[in-house]
Structure formats: C-alpha cells, structure tokens
Amino acid sequence: MFESAELGHEVDKASYREEALRLREALLTAQLDLKQRGEFPVVIILAGVPAAGKGETANLLTEWMDPRHIATHAFGAPTDEEAARPPFWRFWRVLPEKGTIGILFGGWYADPLWHWDDWDEPRLARRIERIVRLEKMLADEGALVFKFWLHLSRDKLRQRLKALEGDTRTAWRVTREDKRFLKEYDQRIEQCRELLTRTNLADAPWRVIEGWDTNYRNLSVAGQIHDAIMHQLGRETVSQNRVDAAPLVHSIDGVRLLDTLQLEHSMTKARFKDRLELAQGRLNGLMREVAQRKLAVVAVFEGMDAAGKGGAIRRITAALDARQYRVVPIAAPTDEEKAQPYLWRFWRHLPPHGRLAVFDRSWYGRVLVERIEGFASHAEWMRAYNEINDFEAQLVDAGTIVIKFWLAIDSDEQLRRFKEREATGYKRFKITDEDWRNREKWDDYVDAASDMIERTNTPYAPWHQIGANNKYHARIAVLDALCDAIEQRLKQED
Amino acid sequence: MFESAELGHEVDKASYREEALRLREALLTAQLDLKQRGEFPVVIILAGVPAAGKGETANLLTEWMDPRHIATHAFGAPTDEEAARPPFWRFWRVLPEKGTIGILFGGWYADPLWHWDDWDEPRLARRIERIVRLEKMLADEGALVFKFWLHLSRDKLRQRLKALEGDTRTAWRVTREDKRFLKEYDQRIEQCRELLTRTNLADAPWRVIEGWDTNYRNLSVAGQIHDAIMHQLGRETVSQNRVDAAPLVHSIDGVRLLDTLQLEHSMTKARFKDRLELAQGRLNGLMREVAQRKLAVVAVFEGMDAAGKGGAIRRITAALDARQYRVVPIAAPTDEEKAQPYLWRFWRHLPPHGRLAVFDRSWYGRVLVERIEGFASHAEWMRAYNEINDFEAQLVDAGTIVIKFWLAIDSDEQLRRFKEREATGYKRFKITDEDWRNREKWDDYVDAASDMIERTNTPYAPWHQIGANNKYHARIAVLDALCDAIEQRLKQED
Structure with a gap:
C-alpha cells in the first residue's frame, strides 16, 4: 500500500510555481462548477502518519478554493454532545451538502487506528x-469520496520530527504520540496497511501520497481532487492520456515504483549453475514437506513480454516430479471461461494439498492488459483489487502459500530480446505482432503494474519485484524467494 | 424475516391447475430466451427449514424447464478433492454459465448454519x-441471484415430520438432524434470522416463502423466478401492476402479513383512563432510570393516515417532562435535507443519553411513500432496508432502546375517521387532498409495509404491529410495549 510513497518524490521549485498557478485556477473553476451544479458533495478524508502534512494540505485546499464552500473538521475527544450519541453521529453532523466540499481530519479512520490494540477483533471487524x-452508502448517494493517506517512511519521519524539534518555533508541534508512532513504526504501519487494505473500496479507493516534499504533495493532492471532480462532472480530465479515470498512483514527478527497481545484476553462468543446483535441491525437499503438511503452493508470474517468465518457471519445474506441479499458462479466455465471472478460470486450476501450481500470467491480467486494452470497464478493474485480495486470502486461509513475482526488465533489454527472438529460428514462435503492439504501451503497463503492486501487496500474499535484465540472477532470485516463503510458512506450522 | 411465511398461505387445486399451466409455459419461454441471449447466468439457492420442500422445488423447476440448461447441485460432506482446496472451490466449480440456471441446495449458507455453534464470532463474521x-461479485458480473428460504413455523414443522414418519413410504425421509431442528426450533430459527438479515443484500435479497402448501410454494417460487428473469431481460413482467420490480413478499393467495392482524378490540373509556394512568406512571419512572443509566429511547410511529399516531404519541409525552422528550414530525425533506444522504435528517434528531425521541413517521418513509410514489428509485429503496438495519444497530450499540410501532386500521375505519375529520371543525386541518390520494394506494401501502416489517424486524429493534381500530386499546398497547421494552433493556444492565 505504501510502496510508491517511499520513493523520494520531489518537484522542483520552478516546475511547482508554474504548475501550481495553473492548477489553482483550474481547481477553483472546478469548485465553482461543483457548487453551481449542486449535484453531489465532495468528502475529503486526510489521514496518514504524523507530520506528513495533513494540516498543511487542508490549509492549502482552503486557500486555493473559495472558502465559503469548503469546510474543515477535526475530531478530537468526543464532546459531551457527541459522547451521548452513536460514534458516527459526529461525522453525520458535518457531512458536506451537495455542491460543497468537506475536509475531515482522520475522518472515521482515526478511531480504529487509535484503538487497534485495545479493541478485540470482533469489535474492530464490526467497526470496519x-x-x-x-x-458505500455515500458513493451510492453520489458523493465523491477521497481518502488521502499522507505517508512518510520511517527514516523520513525521523528526519521530519528531528527537524521540527530542532527549531524552537516548531518544537511544540511534535507530540508524545508522534514520538511513540516513530518508535513503534513497523508495527503501527502494519496496522495502517491492514486497515487501508480492508477499506480500499472500488468506489472510494485509498490514495497514498508521499508527504515529504511539499511541492509534490500539494500538486498530487490538489491534482487528484481536480481531476476526479472534473471526471464526475462529466468533463474531460486534465491528464489527457488516461483512458477512463484518474490513475490511482499519481506520478507527477515521473518517479514510479517500478522505475526505481535495480534491474542490472552480475552473475556468471558458472555461478548460476552452482546456485541453481543448490536451490533446486532445496525446493525439492521443501515440496515434500509441503505435501506432508497438507499445504499447497501457488506461484504467480507477471512481467513485461520477454522478461524471462518462462525461463524462471522451467528452473522451478526442473526441480520437481511432474506429479507435484502444474504450469497453468494464461492466455485469452475461452468461450466457456468468458461465460463465467473472471476469477472462475483461476479457481478451476487451484492446486490440491501437496501440489504447486505455477501461473504463467494470472488473474492480474484483469488490472493489467484488460485495464489497458479496455477489455474490462473502469468499475470492473477497480473492484478487481479487492476481489483478488479476497481470493488470495481464501487460498492462504486454506493452507496455500501464495507468492507473486513481477519480473522487471527495461525497455532496451526488451528490444534486445525481441530482436534476438526474431533472429533465432527456434525462438521465433515466441515473438508476435502483439508483443510489438504491447511494447508501445510500455508506460501504461508501468502505471498499471505500479497500481497493482500497491494495492495487492498483502502481508499474506506478497509481491516480489525481481530485476531481470540478467536472466541468471532473476532465476536464482525467484527460486530463493520461493523457497524462503515456503520455509517461513512451514516454520509457522511447527 | 419469517413473519409473512407463517400465515398459512394456500392456493386451491383449481386455481393452481390453471395458473400452473400458464406459468409453466411462461417460465419455459423465459428460460429459452435466457439461453438464446446468453447474457447472464441464474443462480438459485434453495435453503430453509427441514421438510419445507427444497427437494420438491428443485424437481419442479427441472421438470418445468428445459433440463439441458438447468442443473442441480447438492453439497454434502466435502469430497477429497474439495477438502484439499479452499471452502468456496466447490461452489465456483458448479457456477452456471451465462444463459443457464444452476440450483444450489443450501449453497454457501449450509456451512455457517451447520457450524453456528462451534465457530467463534470472528470466524463466522469472516465467512459471512x-x-x-x-x-456482490456475482451481481456485479450480471448474475441473477435468487435466495429462497422455504419456511415452516414450529407447529407446521412438527405436523410435517409427524406425517412423514407416520407413513412407511416416507418415514425414511425424516433424519435425526430434522428432529433436532424441531427440538431446538426457536434457537435455530434465531440463528437463521440473523444469518438472513446479515446477508440480505439489495442485489441479492432473501425471498422467504411459506413451505407448507405445495401449490402456494410452487407458484411463488416459479413466479418470482419468471418475473425476475423477464425483468432482467428487459421485458415487461407478468404482474402488471408493479411499478419497478417484482415485489419482495409475494402474496399470490392474497394473504398478507398486515391483513392478518386483529384490528378490533374492546376497551371502554373508563377502563382506558385507569390503565392510562398506570402506564404513564410506569413510563415516568422508567425514563428516570433511563437517564441514570445513560441510555436513550427512540420510538418510531408508522401507519396509514388517521391510524392514531398523534393520539398515541400525546399519551406518551403527557407522562413526561418536556425536557425529557422530543417529538420529531417527519414531513417532506427541506432543501437542506435534500442536499444530504436520506438518513442525514434522522441522524440530526437523535436523542442524547437520558432522552426519548418520538418520530412521527420516520426513515421508513424511504420504503413506504418514497417507494410507492417513485421518489426513490428501485435500487435506492432496496438498499435502504440494510442501511436502516445498520443505522438502528448503531443506535442500539450506543445504548439507545429502539422500538417501532405500526398502527393498523382497516380501510373502512380510515374512511370513517376521514369523514369525521372533515365534519369536525377543529380536526379539519388534519385531512388533506393528499390523504385522499394516499387512500387510493391502500394496497400498495399494505405491500410495502409488509416488506418493510419482514426486512427490518430485527431482534434488536423489533416492530410492534398494533391493531388500532379501537383508539383506546391502541394507546394502551403502545404505552405497555414501550414500557416493556425499556424494562427489558434495563434488566440487561443489572
């Protein structure tokens, strides 16, 4: 959920000035249009780690827009009046009316985060x-619901608190609670991740923004609000090159999750052979234990064309007996599959206990190729993130180890491999016109894959991003990660 | 949830023959059309109390339709293959494809009912x-999902099991499990009610059918399937006089929940005065305890025009100090209220601890007048049942006692009161043209109110149907029920 918000996004001063001027005017126009039409309200929830800029963001929005039609609400300890009524009463009383904008600090998320440790799971589940x-009701009533999570990595939070404390003018802003958050950062962030994942609705998705650089934060938040209001008003969005709706993970500074991955590694063929033998032996032993414990394994492979999925998969299967595994290649759905909900064709290939199923492409096609090519509607792929998380949770609950690989190469490497395939007789079947067409949509795929990893990187079914320009490295990294994941799960059984 | 299915619905043989012939042909035509269009699948879940006719219903549907495009699936103990995969795998493998119909015995509801006592609440909640x-996913994918609950009251279940056991040809059909269900009937039915309420979705509502009379059951189930398929195919439904979609509670024999209520009672004025004094004293005492315990009370009044809501409310408030209560009359929403989600105008009037709020008409307008007059769309009022149940659950969780009254008079009594109002100077303000217009929609209101009571009669916020042709009786019955409800809640506090 927070991967893209730890990349060190920045927007330089000059670009900011220019863009801010333009955006501010556009936002004001959108707001007035919203008010004039009076057809739906806008609810903006600002949440996030401490000192990530929630207050500044609220101030910015109020400053940039007409203050008569935007109101900010903070929720401290309940007032007497509030305490005497159901917990949500305080939110209902400040809901913005149609045509207006309400900014809610923390909104209904502050309570569950605050009480995460002292509420028991049934109570937490009921509140969620x-x-x-x-x-859901707000969305059904036509409200536009924004949920911004302003994020800071642990290091950045430490730096920020230190800087604030070091200045007498700002030291008062650092509370004891902020320091506690920093101290318990890993644990607290896991709670946040769980809460965000469980409340990441198709109609009201979380928008995670890195809170470090003010310029980046301001443009990201204001830009997303502007685009979505315009979209809802039925106008063209400012970002022209989007098919349907605003992208989920904005990258206004051009820095994207997948772009930051290290792709180059060195590994000689000899070293590869040594490590391969070791890793395959390890996998073979582990799979026998998997069978004994009545567990199962699902490994998912996604990545750009020619990223080396097939090669990595063959190094897995070579370690096993044919009865232990099944490779499921996913192409376009058959007629029979088209006549079913889209997850149906994956359910039918789930491995029984003791087996490994390797999916060469997978259910993630819904939020990759189907999203990009428009085979799935915006509503369909938006709800798919939740459906997929739920699907994988069911697998894990039933004793299946789920591990997901994104094999990453850069555009030059893909070109090199495409040309090599065309030149090599026995590889020529691997390259088609469609591959060349997909290559032209490289950037769309990077956007979609970043969203995908952000929204489906759950603790129970994590993504492994593998830099794969060097095939040897990639294959070993895949095998090692697979073995580690199995081993970890087996340890839990002990 | 089960109120309408304990009324002793019956269809006589001659009517059945005629109607069955017509319906059978219509259903077959609908099925062939469904197949030809191939646009969506139909999932029929048959659940219910034992011996209520689930098997017979499946047989009937298969017999009436083209068996090539309809399949029945039962789920016993999981097979080896099923046990080695996630629990829902067995359902995914039998989902009907577009254009076809799948009948699922018990479906995904058998498991939670079976394990209700041995699963803990988090596990149950997760499964639900x-x-x-x-x-939700099935509905989003366009599937038409029917969930039939075939119901028998305890007496009818006892009779049915006795009859089956008494005949050597059918005795084998009565299992030990069936007998246990009868023995623990009340407790089991409460579990069923909770499960149904928690899974009663706007896109996939429960349809509760009395299972006693075969003729009634057959026509009800087949009729609803036919109407909904035709509706989904975008054609006119067979039942012509419906505005939007098939009604939720069919009453093909003309017997409706509200029609069965006893409306006449005798109570003299003298007796009324005695009892009134007693009841008002009791209420006064109880409200003081309510304040001490930091509880609150919400009393909701609904009913036909001139049913005596105002009179009953005045007998409540006369018992109290003006600071203890507030009467909230609900008319058409103001502009400000229209600019908010429909529940907003009720949230704002919730009583704080220690107080009583009396709603003279209420949030139930959404599923009564707004449904009937088309002020709310079908989707809007369908989702309102859940939203209302959830709203009331929040009140109860926060220490509010919620009690709901439906004051019932018959059409003759209403006419008498209307005329009396017109004739009496000081009552003339109470009768308007709108009252006369509403009167013409009497039957629509009875349908809508029956649905409403069925779907919102929760254990935590029950409906009290009060026969109100005799005003004295009604006022005393209201006061007594209110006092009982408060007393019961106070006892839980001890």
Missing part, C-alpha cells in the same frame, strides 16, 4: 464493516 | 463477509 457500509 | 463479497 460500518465504515465500508458508510462509504 | 466472504458470502456477501461473493454475491
């Missing part, structure tokens, strides 16, 4: 269910 | 959440 229902 | 998500 109520939040989901409330947002 | 998965069911809700599965059905």
Whole structure:
C-alpha cells in the first residue's frame, strides 16, 4: 500500500510555481462548477502518519478554493454532545451538502487506528464493516469520496520530527504520540496497511501520497481532487492520456515504483549453475514437506513480454516430479471461461494439498492488459483489487502459500530480446505482432503494474519485484524467494 | 424475516391447475430466451427449514424447464478433492454459465448454519463477509441471484415430520438432524434470522416463502423466478401492476402479513383512563432510570393516515417532562435535507443519553411513500432496508432502546375517521387532498409495509404491529410495549 510513497518524490521549485498557478485556477473553476451544479458533495478524508502534512494540505485546499464552500473538521475527544450519541453521529453532523466540499481530519479512520490494540477483533471487524457500509452508502448517494493517506517512511519521519524539534518555533508541534508512532513504526504501519487494505473500496479507493516534499504533495493532492471532480462532472480530465479515470498512483514527478527497481545484476553462468543446483535441491525437499503438511503452493508470474517468465518457471519445474506441479499458462479466455465471472478460470486450476501450481500470467491480467486494452470497464478493474485480495486470502486461509513475482526488465533489454527472438529460428514462435503492439504501451503497463503492486501487496500474499535484465540472477532470485516463503510458512506450522 | 411465511398461505387445486399451466409455459419461454441471449447466468439457492420442500422445488423447476440448461447441485460432506482446496472451490466449480440456471441446495449458507455453534464470532463474521463479497461479485458480473428460504413455523414443522414418519413410504425421509431442528426450533430459527438479515443484500435479497402448501410454494417460487428473469431481460413482467420490480413478499393467495392482524378490540373509556394512568406512571419512572443509566429511547410511529399516531404519541409525552422528550414530525425533506444522504435528517434528531425521541413517521418513509410514489428509485429503496438495519444497530450499540410501532386500521375505519375529520371543525386541518390520494394506494401501502416489517424486524429493534381500530386499546398497547421494552433493556444492565 505504501510502496510508491517511499520513493523520494520531489518537484522542483520552478516546475511547482508554474504548475501550481495553473492548477489553482483550474481547481477553483472546478469548485465553482461543483457548487453551481449542486449535484453531489465532495468528502475529503486526510489521514496518514504524523507530520506528513495533513494540516498543511487542508490549509492549502482552503486557500486555493473559495472558502465559503469548503469546510474543515477535526475530531478530537468526543464532546459531551457527541459522547451521548452513536460514534458516527459526529461525522453525520458535518457531512458536506451537495455542491460543497468537506475536509475531515482522520475522518472515521482515526478511531480504529487509535484503538487497534485495545479493541478485540470482533469489535474492530464490526467497526470496519460500518465504515465500508458508510462509504458505500455515500458513493451510492453520489458523493465523491477521497481518502488521502499522507505517508512518510520511517527514516523520513525521523528526519521530519528531528527537524521540527530542532527549531524552537516548531518544537511544540511534535507530540508524545508522534514520538511513540516513530518508535513503534513497523508495527503501527502494519496496522495502517491492514486497515487501508480492508477499506480500499472500488468506489472510494485509498490514495497514498508521499508527504515529504511539499511541492509534490500539494500538486498530487490538489491534482487528484481536480481531476476526479472534473471526471464526475462529466468533463474531460486534465491528464489527457488516461483512458477512463484518474490513475490511482499519481506520478507527477515521473518517479514510479517500478522505475526505481535495480534491474542490472552480475552473475556468471558458472555461478548460476552452482546456485541453481543448490536451490533446486532445496525446493525439492521443501515440496515434500509441503505435501506432508497438507499445504499447497501457488506461484504467480507477471512481467513485461520477454522478461524471462518462462525461463524462471522451467528452473522451478526442473526441480520437481511432474506429479507435484502444474504450469497453468494464461492466455485469452475461452468461450466457456468468458461465460463465467473472471476469477472462475483461476479457481478451476487451484492446486490440491501437496501440489504447486505455477501461473504463467494470472488473474492480474484483469488490472493489467484488460485495464489497458479496455477489455474490462473502469468499475470492473477497480473492484478487481479487492476481489483478488479476497481470493488470495481464501487460498492462504486454506493452507496455500501464495507468492507473486513481477519480473522487471527495461525497455532496451526488451528490444534486445525481441530482436534476438526474431533472429533465432527456434525462438521465433515466441515473438508476435502483439508483443510489438504491447511494447508501445510500455508506460501504461508501468502505471498499471505500479497500481497493482500497491494495492495487492498483502502481508499474506506478497509481491516480489525481481530485476531481470540478467536472466541468471532473476532465476536464482525467484527460486530463493520461493523457497524462503515456503520455509517461513512451514516454520509457522511447527 | 419469517413473519409473512407463517400465515398459512394456500392456493386451491383449481386455481393452481390453471395458473400452473400458464406459468409453466411462461417460465419455459423465459428460460429459452435466457439461453438464446446468453447474457447472464441464474443462480438459485434453495435453503430453509427441514421438510419445507427444497427437494420438491428443485424437481419442479427441472421438470418445468428445459433440463439441458438447468442443473442441480447438492453439497454434502466435502469430497477429497474439495477438502484439499479452499471452502468456496466447490461452489465456483458448479457456477452456471451465462444463459443457464444452476440450483444450489443450501449453497454457501449450509456451512455457517451447520457450524453456528462451534465457530467463534470472528470466524463466522469472516465467512459471512466472504458470502456477501461473493454475491456482490456475482451481481456485479450480471448474475441473477435468487435466495429462497422455504419456511415452516414450529407447529407446521412438527405436523410435517409427524406425517412423514407416520407413513412407511416416507418415514425414511425424516433424519435425526430434522428432529433436532424441531427440538431446538426457536434457537435455530434465531440463528437463521440473523444469518438472513446479515446477508440480505439489495442485489441479492432473501425471498422467504411459506413451505407448507405445495401449490402456494410452487407458484411463488416459479413466479418470482419468471418475473425476475423477464425483468432482467428487459421485458415487461407478468404482474402488471408493479411499478419497478417484482415485489419482495409475494402474496399470490392474497394473504398478507398486515391483513392478518386483529384490528378490533374492546376497551371502554373508563377502563382506558385507569390503565392510562398506570402506564404513564410506569413510563415516568422508567425514563428516570433511563437517564441514570445513560441510555436513550427512540420510538418510531408508522401507519396509514388517521391510524392514531398523534393520539398515541400525546399519551406518551403527557407522562413526561418536556425536557425529557422530543417529538420529531417527519414531513417532506427541506432543501437542506435534500442536499444530504436520506438518513442525514434522522441522524440530526437523535436523542442524547437520558432522552426519548418520538418520530412521527420516520426513515421508513424511504420504503413506504418514497417507494410507492417513485421518489426513490428501485435500487435506492432496496438498499435502504440494510442501511436502516445498520443505522438502528448503531443506535442500539450506543445504548439507545429502539422500538417501532405500526398502527393498523382497516380501510373502512380510515374512511370513517376521514369523514369525521372533515365534519369536525377543529380536526379539519388534519385531512388533506393528499390523504385522499394516499387512500387510493391502500394496497400498495399494505405491500410495502409488509416488506418493510419482514426486512427490518430485527431482534434488536423489533416492530410492534398494533391493531388500532379501537383508539383506546391502541394507546394502551403502545404505552405497555414501550414500557416493556425499556424494562427489558434495563434488566440487561443489572
């Protein structure tokens, strides 16, 4: 959920000035149009780690827009009046009316995060269910619901608190609670991740923004609000090159999750052979234990064309007996599959206990190729993130180890491999016109894959991004990660 | 949930023959059309109390339709293959494809009912959440999902099991499990009610059918399937006089929940005065305890025009100090209220701890007048049942006692009161043209109110149907029920 918001996004001063001027005017126009039409309200929830800029963001929005039609609400300890009524009463009383904008600090998320440790799971689950229902109702009533999570990595949070404390003018802003958050950062962030994943609705998705650089934060938040209001008003969005709606993970500074991955590694063929033998032996032993414990394994391979999925998969299967595994290649759905919900064709190939199923491409096609090519509607691929998370949770609950690989190469490497395939007789079947067409949509795929990793990188079914310009390295990295994941799960059984 | 299915519905032989012939042909035509269009699948879940006719219903549907495009699936103990995969795998493998019909015995509801006592609440909640998500996904994918609950009251179940056991040809059909269900009937039915309420989705509502009379059951089930398929295919439904979609509670024999209520009672004025004094004293005492315990009370009044809501409310408020209560009359929403989600105008009037709020008409307008007059769309009022149940659950969780009254008079009594109002100077303000217009829609209101009571009669916020042809009786019955409800809640506090 937070991967893209730890990349060190920045926008330089000159670009900011220019863009801010333009955006500010556009946002004001959108707001006035919203008010004039009076057809739906806009609810903006600002949440996030401490000192990530929630207050500054609220101030910015109020400053940039007409203050008569935008109001900010913070929720401290309940007032007497509030305490005497159901917990959500305080939110209902400040809901913005149609045509207006309400900014809610923390909104209905502050409570569950605050009480995460002292509420038991049924209570927490009930509250989360109520939040989901409330947002569903708001969306059904036509409200535009923004949920911004302003994020800082642990290091950045430490730096920020230190800087604030070091200046007498700002030291008062650092609370004891902020320091506690920093101290318990890993644990607290896991709670946040769980809450965000469980409340990441198709109609009201979380928008995670890195809170470090003010310029980047301002343009990201204001830009997304502008685009979505314009979209809802039925106008063209400012970002022209989007098919359907605003992208989920904005990258206004051109820095994207997948762009930051190290792609080059060195590994000689000899070293590869040594390590391969070791890793395959290890996998073979582990799979026998998997069978004994009645567990199962699902390995998912995604990546750009020619990223080396097939080669990595063959190094896995070579370690196993043919009865232990099944490779499921996913191409376009058959007629029979088209006549079913899209997850159906994956359910039918789930491995029984003791087996490994390797998916060469997978259910993630819904949020990659189907999203990009428009085979799935915006609503369809937006709800797919939740459906997929739920699907994988069911697998894990039933004793399946789920591991997902994104094999990453850069555009030059892909070109080199495409040309090599065309030149090599026995590889020529691997390259088609479609591959060349997909290559032209490289950037769309990077956007979609970044969203995908952000929104489906769950603790129970994590993504492994593997730099794969060097095939040897990639194959070993895949085998090692697979073995580690199995080993970790087996340890839990002990 | 089961109120309408304990009324002793029956269809006589001659009517059945005629109607069955017509319906059978219509259903077959609908099925062939469904197949030819191939646009969506139909999932029929048959659940219910034992011996209520699930098997017979499946047989009937298969017999009436083209068996090539309809399949029935039962789920016993999981097979080896099923046990080695996630619990829902067995359902995914039998989902009907577009254009076809799948009948699922018990479907995904058999498991939670079976394990209700041995699963803990988090596990149960997780499973229910998965069911809700599965059905939401099916609906989003365009599937038509029927969930039939075939119901028998305890007496009828006892009779049915006795009859089956008494005949050597059918005695084998009565299992030990069936007998256990009868023995633990009340407790089991409460579990069923909770499960149904928690899974009663706008896109996939439960349809509860009395299972006693075969003729009634057959026509009800087949009729609803036919109407909904035709509706989904975009054609006119067979039942002509419906505005939007098939009604939720069919009453093909003309017997409706509200029609069966006893409306006449005798109570003299003298007796009324005695009892009134007693009841008002009791209420006054109880409200003081309510304040001490930091509880609150919400009393909702609904009913036909001139049913005596105002009179009953005045007998409540007369018992109290003006600071203890507030009467909230609900008319058409103001502009400000229209600019908010429909529940907003009720949230704002919730009583704080220690107070009583009396709603003279209420949020139920959404599923009564707004449904009937078309002020709310079909989707809007269908989702309102859940939103209302959730709203009331929030009140109860926060220490509010919620009690709901439906004051019932018959059409003759209403006419008498209307005329009396017109004739009496000081009552003339109470009668308007709108009252006369509403009167013409009497039957629509009875249908809508029956649906409403069925779907919102929760254990935590029950409906009280009060026969109100005799005003004295009604006022005392209201006061007594209110006092009982408060007393019961106070006892839980001890």
